[in-house]
Amino acid sequence: MKVTVKHWHAVAQWRWDTGAEAEGNDENEDVCGICRVPYEGCCPSCKMPGDDCPLIWGECTHVFHMHCLLKWIGTPASKQQCPMDRRTWVTAERKIGNS
Amino acid sequence: MATAALRSQVAAKWHEGFNRLNRSEPGISGLLSFSQAWNIATDYLHPRDISDPTSVKHHDLPSVKASFDLINRSRRLPVMLETFLDDICDQYHLIVRDIEQYLAEYEESADTSVILRLVFRLVEWYRAWAPIDELGPTIRAAYTLTFQTQLFSILPPAFVRGFKALCASTLVPVAQLAPPMWEAFEVLGLTDRYEGIIASVGYERIEDYVRETCTGRWDKPCLEELRVWMTEQIVPWMLPMYAKGAGNTEDARGMLQNVGSRFDFHMNKTLCDLRTSEIFDIIIDFPDSNGALQDLKECLQRVDQRSSLVQALRKANRKRLLHPGADTKLILSQYVATIKCLRIVDPPGVLLFKVADPIRRYLRERPDTIRSIVANLVGDDDSGDSLVDENEPIQPLQQLETEDYNDPHWDPEPIDAGPDFRTNKPSDVISTLVSIYDSKDLFVKELQVLLAQRLLAITDDNFEKVEKERRNIEILKIRFGEAALQVCEVMLRDMTDSKRIDGHVQSQKASIVHPTIISRHFWPSLESSDIVMPGQFQALQTQYAKEFSTFKPDKKLRWLPHLGTVHLELQLEDRTIETDVPPLEAAFIELFSEKNTWTMDELIEGVGAVDRTAALKALITWIDLGVLKEDEENTFRLLEVTEEAAPSSRTAPTASETPTVTAAQQQQADQMRLYWKFIEGMLTNLGSLPLDRIQTMLRFAPGYDQTVEQLARFMEAARREGLVVGRDGMWKLNR
Numbered sequence: 130m131k132v133t134v135k136h137w138h139a140v141a142q143w144r145w146d147t148g149a150e151a152e153g154n155d156e157n158e159d160v161c162g163i164c165r166v167p168y169e170g171c172c173p174s175c176k177m178p179g180d181d182c183p184l185i186w187g188e189c190t191h192v193f194h195m196h197c198l199l200k201w202i203g204t205p206a207s208k209q210q211c212p213m214d215r216r217t218w219v220t221a222e223r224k225i226g227n228s
Numbered sequence: 229m230a231t232a233a234l235r236s237q238v239a240a241k242w243h244e245g246f247n248r249l250n251r252s253e254p255g256i257s258g259l260l261s262f263s264q265a266w267n268i269a270t271d272y273l274h275p276r277d278i279s280d281p282t283s284v285k286h287h288d289l290p291s292v293k294a295s296f297d298l299i300n301r302s303r304r305l306p307v308m309l310e311t312f313l314d315d316i317c318d319q320y321h322l323i324v325r326d327i328e329q330y331l332a333e334y335e336e337s338a339d340t341s342v343i344l345r346l347v348f349r350l351v352e353w354y355r356a357w358a359p360i361d362e363l364g365p366t367i368r369a370a371y372t373l374t375f376q377t378q379l380f381s382i383l384p385p386a387f388v389r390g391f392k393a394l395c396a397s398t399l400v401p402v403a404q405l406a407p408p409m410w411e412a413f414e415v416l417g418l419t420d421r422y423e424g425i426i427a428s429v430g431y432e433r434i435e436d437y438v439r440e441t442c443t444g445r446w447d448k449p450c451l452e453e454l455r456v457w458m459t460e461q462i463v464p465w466m467l468p469m470y471a472k473g474a475g476n477t478e479d480a481r482g483m484l485q486n487v488g489s490r491f492d493f494h495m496n497k498t499l500c501d502l503r504t505s506e507i508f509d510i511i512i513d514f515p516d517s518n519g520a521l522q523d524l525k526e527c528l529q530r531v532d533q534r535s536s537l538v539q540a541l542r543k544a545n546r547k548r549l550l551h552p553g554a555d556t557k558l559i560l561s562q563y564v565a566t567i568k569c570l571r572i573v574d575p576p577g578v579l580l581f582k583v584a585d586p587i588r589r590y591l592r593e594r595p596d597t598i599r600s601i602v603a604n605l606v607g608d609d610d611s612g613d614s615l616v617d618e619n620e621p622i623q624p625l626q627q628l629e630t631e632d633y634n635d636p637h638w639d640p641e642p643i644d645a646g647p648d649f650r651t652n653k654p655s656d657v658i659s660t661l662v663s664i665y666d667s668k669d670l671f672v673k674e675l676q677v678l679l680a681q682r683l684l685a686i687t688d689d690n691f692e693k694v695e696k697e698r699r700n701i702e703i704l705k706i707r708f709g710e711a712a713l714q715v716c717e718v719m720l721r722d723m724t725d726s727k728r729i730d731g732h733v734q735s736q737k738a739s740i741v742h743p744t745i746i747s748r749h750f751w752p753s754l755e756s757s758d759i760v761m762p763g764q765f766q767a768l769q770t771q772y773a774k775e776f777s778t779f780k781p782d783k784k785l786r787w788l789p790h791l792g793t794v795h796l797e798l799q800l801e802d803r804t805i806e807t808d809v810p811p812l813e814a815a816f817i818e819l820f821s822e823k824n825t826w827t828m829d830e831l832i833e834g835v836g837a838v839d840r841t842a843a844l845k846a847l848i849t850w851i852d853l854g855v856l857k858e859d860e861e862n863t864f865r866l867l868e869v870t871e872e873a874a875p876s877s878r879t880a881p882t883a884s885e886t887p888t889v890t891a892a893q894q895q896q897a898d899q900m901r902l903y904w905k906f907i908e909g910m911l912t913n914l915g916s917l918p919l920d921r922i923q924t925m926l927r928f929a930p931g932y933d934q935t936v937e938q939l940a941r942f943m944e945a946a947r948r949e950g951l952v953v954g955r956d957g958m959w960k961l962n963r
Contacts, residue, residue: 130866131799132821134764134814135806138687139743139772140754140791146777146784165930170749176714177721178747184782 144169145184147192162213163197172196187211188219249302262302265295273312275319275357279326292360309367313374316357320378323353331386340397343390344409350379351412376417391422395429399465427487430462431494438498446510446517451526454495462491493530500527504537508544514565521572528573534644537573538582541566545583550590556600563587564657578642588664601661602674606682606700658707672712675704677752679716683723684744684791694723718750733775741772744792745785753898757790760836761811763818765789789815798855801868805853812838813846817855820866828862900942903929907943908961911952916960919943 145168147159160167161184171182172194185195191213193201201207202218211218250258272292299308330346354375359367398409413419419426437457442450466484503510503524510517510524528534548554549562563584570580591597662668679697686693701716726745733739761769773785794814798805809817815835819826826834832843847864850856856864857871906929907922917925923939926932934942943959946952953962 130801130821130868132764132814132818133797133799134740134768134794135797136795137741137765137768138792138794139741139769139811140684140788141743141745141773141785142748142788143745143780143783144786146782167749169747177718178750179725179783180780 142169143179145192147184147186159192161194161197162191163193163201166194168192168194174200186221188221189214189216249304251302262298262304265298266304266308268292268295269299269308270311270315273308273315273359275316275322277319277322278352278356279322296360305367309370312359313370316371316374317378319357320382323350323379324382326350326353327382327384327387331384331390334390335386338393340390340394343387343394346387346390347394347409347412347416347418351415354415372417376421379416380421388422388425391418392425392429395426396433399429399433399461427490430466430491434458434462434491434495435498438495438502442499442502442523444506446506446513446520448519449522449526450519451496451499451523454499455492458491458495463488466491496527496530497533499523500531500533500537503527504533504540507537507541508548511541511562511565511569514569517569518572521569525573534574534579538579541583542586545587550586556591556594556596557604559587559591559594560597560600560604560661563591564661567657567660576642576645578645581645584660591664597664598670598674599678602671602678605658605704606675606678606697668708668712672708673752675708675713676715676719679719680752680754683719686723686744687742687793691727694720715750718747722746722750729776729779732779733772736779737771737775739768739772739775741768743772743785743787745776754788754791757788758837759789759812759815761787761789761815761818762834763821765811765815765818800855802870805855807853809849810846812842813849816843816846817850820856820864824866824868825859826864828864831864900934900938903932903934904946907946911959911961916958918957919959922959 147168161172164172166172168184169178171178174196175182175194183195184192185198186192187198189211191211193212198212198218201212202209209218210216246259249262250256253259253261268291272295296305299305326349327346330342330349334340334342334346357371357375359371394409410419438450438454441457442454463484466487503520506520507524510520514521524537528537545562549559566583566587567580570583571577573579662671665671679701682697683694698720701713701720704716705713722745726743729745730742734742760766769787769789773787776785777783789811792811793808794811795808796806796814796817798807798817812835816831819831819834828840828843828847831847832838832840847856847858851858851864854870855867857867859865903926906926910922910925911917919940920936922943923936926934926939943952943954947954950962952959
C-alpha cells in the first residue's frame with residue numbers, strides 16, 4: 130500500500146527561539162523576568178503577541194519582552210543594568226541560524 | 229253584659245255607617261241604591277274566564293261608571309278593591325290551567341313560539357281583568373301588582389327555561405317580531421323580574437360568538453371587529469328592553485350606556501380569558517400572533533386579569549417547556565419570544581418579570597445554556613432562526629442600575645410589581661439572556677472556546693469564513709466590550725497571519741502542509757497530546773518547521789499533531805481510496821504501509837502515546853472504510869484486496885467523540901491541576917492540613933480564584949487517583 134498525503138491542514142503553536150531551553154515541558158515555561166507574563170504572551174502594554182511584542186536578548190543571557198526592558202532601562206533607577214543580575218545591559222546580537 | 233255606654237257607642241257607629249251608605253237619602257233608599265251599585269261594580273270587575281265565550285258580559289258603561297262613582301262617594305272603594313283582588317286570587321286557577329297547558333306543549337315540542345304564545349295569552353288575561361282607567365292609577369297599580377305577584381308565584385321553572393330560550397331565539401337573527409314581544413314582557417313585568425336571565429342570554433351569546441370567531445385567530449386584532457358586531461347585533465337586540473320609551477337615539481344611547489358598558493366588559497373578559505388560555509401557543513406563534521397580543525393588551529387594561537395571565541403562563545411553561553424533554557435552544561427561543569410578546573402586552577415589564585423568573589432559574593441549572601446562547605450569538609445555530617432580532621440595534625450590555633431619582637421622566641413602579649422588580653431591567657434581548665448569569669465572563673470564555681473550535685475547523689479553501697467570524701466578533705465587541713474580546717482578536721489575527729506565513733513559506737518551498745499557527749495563551753487550552761507522527765508525516769512537519777524558522781528566525785514551531793485534518797490517497801492493490809481523516813487515523817495508516825498486520829499495542833507505541841479509546845476509534849474509521857480488518861481481538865490487518873465486509877465486531881465506543889477543544893468546565897479542572905504543585909509542596913512541608921487551611925494558603929498563589937467547594941472537589945478527585953489521603957477532614961500526601 131502506498132499512502133500519499135494530498136493536503137494536510139495542521140495546527141501548530143509558535144514559540145520564541147530563546148536558545149537554551151528544556152524542550153517539551155509545558156509546565157515550566159519561561160516568563161519575562163519583569164512582567165512575569167510568558168514570552169509567548171505579550172507585555173502589559175501590548176495587545177497582540179508575537180512580532181508586535183518581540184523579545185530582547187542580553188549579553189548576560191537574560192531575555193525579556195522588549196517593551197518591558199526598554200521601559201526599565203528608561204527609568205533612572207535602572208542605572209542601565211539588567212534587572213536580573215545588575216550587570217550593565219548590553220543587547221546581544223541576534224543569533225540567526227547559529228544553532 | 230253590654231253596658232249602656234257600649235250600647236250607645238255601637239249605636240253611634242252603626243248610625244254613622246248607615247249614614248255613610250245611605251247618605252242623606254230618605255229611608256233606606258240610599259242603602260238600596262248603594263247595594264245595587266256594589267253589585268254592578270263587582271259584577272263588572274269580576275275576573276272572567278276569557279276562554280269561555282259565554283262569560284262575556286255586556287255592561288252599560290255609564291251605569292258602571294255611575295256605580296263606581298256612588299261607591300266612591302260612600303268611600304267604599306278600598307273595600308271594593310280588596311274584594312276585587314281577592315276575586316283575582318280566587319280566579320287565578322284559570323290562568324294556571326292555561327300556563328300548564330302551554331308549558332306541556334312546550335316541553336313536548338321545545339318550540340319557543342309556544343312560550344311566545346303563552347306570553348301573549350297572559351297579556352290577554354291581564355287586559356281582560358284590568359279595571360277601567362277611570363278608577364285611577366292607584367287601583368290600576370294595585371291590580372298590576374297583584375296580577376304579577378300571582379303570576380310569578382305560579383310560574384314553574386320550566387317557564388324560565390323556555391323564557392330564556394325565547395330570548396335567545398330572538399338574538400340570531402334579530403327577529404322582526406321583537407317589539408310586540410318586548411311590549412308584552414313589559415306589560416307582564418317580566419323584563420324587570422327576569423332581567424338577569426335576559427342579560428345572561430346576552431352574555432352567553434357574546435361568549436359563544438367570541439369563542440367561535442376568535443379561537444386560534446391570532447394574526448390580527450379581533451376586538452375592533454367584535455365591537456362592530458356588538459353594535460350591529462347585540463345593541464338592536466337590547467334596544468327594546470333597555471331603551472324602552474326612548475324618544476330619540478340620543479335618549480336611547482344614554483339609557484344603553486350603562487348596560488352597554490357591562491356587555492362590553494363581558495366581551496373583553498371573555499376575549500381575555502380566551503387569550504389567556506391560549507397564551508403559550510400565541511407566544512410560540514409570535515410574531516404571527518401580534519394581533520392577539522394587541523387584543524390582550526387592550527383587554528387587560530379593562531379587565532383585571534393580569535395575575536391570572538401570569539398564573540396561566542407560568543403553569544403552561546412548567547408543563548410544556550421547563551422539563552428535561554425540551555431542548556435548551558427551544559427553551560431559549562421560547563423565552564425570547566416570551567420577552568418580546570409580554571413587552572407588547574405590558575411595556576413596563578411586570579408581567580415579564582413574574583413569568584421570566586422560573587424560566588431563568590431553570591435555565592441557570594442547565595449545563596448547556598451558555599453554550600446555546602453563545603452559539604446563537606455567533607450564528608452557529610443549525611435551525612437558522614436567531615434569537616436576536618436583526619432589527620434590534622446592537623448595543624452594549626446593560627448593567628442593572630439603581631434607580632435614578634433625578635430622572636425627570638421617572639415613573640413609580642407599577643402597582644403589581646413585586647419587591648425585587650426593577651424598572652430599569654435591561655431592555656434588549658441579549659442583555660436579558662446574559663443577565664441570567666451573574667457575570668458575563670462565563671459567556672466570554674465559552675465564546676472563546678466556540679470560536680477556537682470554529683476557527684480550527686476552517687481549512688484554507690474557505691478562508692472567507694474567517695472574515696465572517698471577524699464580523700461576528702466585531703458585533704459582539706459592541707456588546708461585551710473591547711477588552712473582554714481581546715483574546716478573540718488575537719485568535720483571528722493568528723488566522724490571517726497563518727495564511728500570510730503559509731503563503732510565504734509555500735513560495736519558498738512548496739509543501740502540502742498548510743498549518744494554522746496559533747499563539748498559545750490566547751487560545752483556550754487545547755488538549756495536549758503526545759502523538760508522534762510517523763514516517764512521511766514527521767518529515768513533512770520537520771521540513772515545514774525549518775522553512776518557518778528561516779522566515780521567522782526568532783521563532784520556531786511546535787506541532788499540535790492531534791489537531792487538523794489530512795487529505796489522503798491510499799493506493800491499494802485493487803483500489804484507491806481518497807479521504808479526509810484526523811491526524812491520528814493518518815498516522816495509523818502510515819504505519820500500515822510498513823507492514824500489513826499490527827496489534828493494538830504496537831500501533832499505540834508506533835505513534836507515541838495515545839488513549840486506547842481514541843486509538844480504537846481511529847482504527848474503526850478505517851475498518852468502516854474497508855481498509856483494515858480486525859482478525860482477532862486487537863490485531864488489525866490491512867486489506868490489500870477487498871474482502872466481504874464482515875459484520876463489524878466492534879461498534880464505535882460511545883465515549884470516543886472527544887472534543888478537540890476543552891470546554892470551559894474542563895479548563896477549570898486543568899487550571900486546578902496547576903495548583904497541585906502548590907498543594908503538594910504544602911503537604912510535603914506541613915504534613916497534613918485541613919481544607920480551609922489549604923484554601924487560605926492557595927490564595928497567596930497568583931491568579932488563584934477557586935472557591936472552597938471547587939478545591940474540595942479537586943481534592944476528592946486527587947484522593948481517587950491515590951495522590952492524597954483524607955481523614956477526619958485532614959489531607960495528607962499518600963506515600
